[in-house]
C-alpha cells in the first residue's frame with residue numbers, strides 16, 4: 588500500500604539549485620509549499636550507496652529525521668551505454684574538483700572516453716532519476732523515471748544544468764541545454780518519476 592502525502596509542506600532534500608528549481612516547479616501546482624534542505628541549514632549527507640535508490644533514501648531520510656517533516660530527495664545521473672553505464676550514480680563525482688563542480692570538464696571526460704573507444708554514433712545514453720519521499724517515522728516511497736537519447740559533442744545550449752548540454756533526447760533535434768525549461772520538464776527523467784510520485788502519493 589502506497590502511503591499518501593497529506594501535508595502542505597515538503598522539504599526538498601537537495602543542495603542542487605538546478606534540481607530545486609525543477610522540483611519546485613513540479614510540486615507547487617499541488618499546493619505544496621517547498622523548503623529546501625539548505626534553507627533549513629541541513630548538512631549534505633554522504634552518498635555512500637552504489638544505487639540511485641540507496642542514495643535517494645540516505646538523503647530523504649536524513650532530511651525527514653532532522654526536520655521532522657516529510658522530505659523528498661532526487662538521486663539522478665547519466666548512464667552512457669558504451670561506457671558500461673558510467674558515470675551513472677557517480678555523475679556528480681565525475682564533476683568534483685575539490686573546489687566545486689566543473690561540469691564542462693566532466694562532459695569532456697565522457698566525450699574523450701567515447702572517442703578513445705571509437706564508440707559508434709549514436710552514442711546511446713539515458714538520464715535516470717530516482718525520487719524518495721520519506722516521512723519522519725521512517726516510512727518511504729521510491730519512484731524511478733528515465734529518458735533515452737544520445738550523447739552529442741560539442742556542448743549545446745545554456746539552459747538547464749549538469750549534463751544537459753550534451754544530452755539529446757530521442758525524437759528531438761535539441762539538447763536539454765537548448766530546450767525551454769517547460770519542454771524539458773514535460774519529457775525528462777525527473778518528470779516521469781514525478782508523475783509516478785503524484786499518482787502514488789498525491790492523488791492515490
Ligand SMILES: O=c1nc[nH]c2c1ncn2[C@H]1C[C@H](O)[C@@H](COP(=O)(O)OP(=O)(O)OP(=O)(O)O)O1
Nearest residue numbers: 601602603661662663664665678679748749750751
Ligand atoms: O536533469 C538533469 N540534467 C542534467 N544533469 C543532470 C540532471 N539530473 C541529474 N544530472 C546530473 C548532474 C547532477 O549533479 C548529477 C546528480 O547527482 P546527485 O547526487 O543526484 O545530485 P547533486 O549532488 O547534484 O544534488 P543533491 O544530491 O544535493 O540532490 O547528475
Ligand SMILES: [Mg+2]
Nearest residue numbers: 603634662679
Ligand atoms: Mg549529490
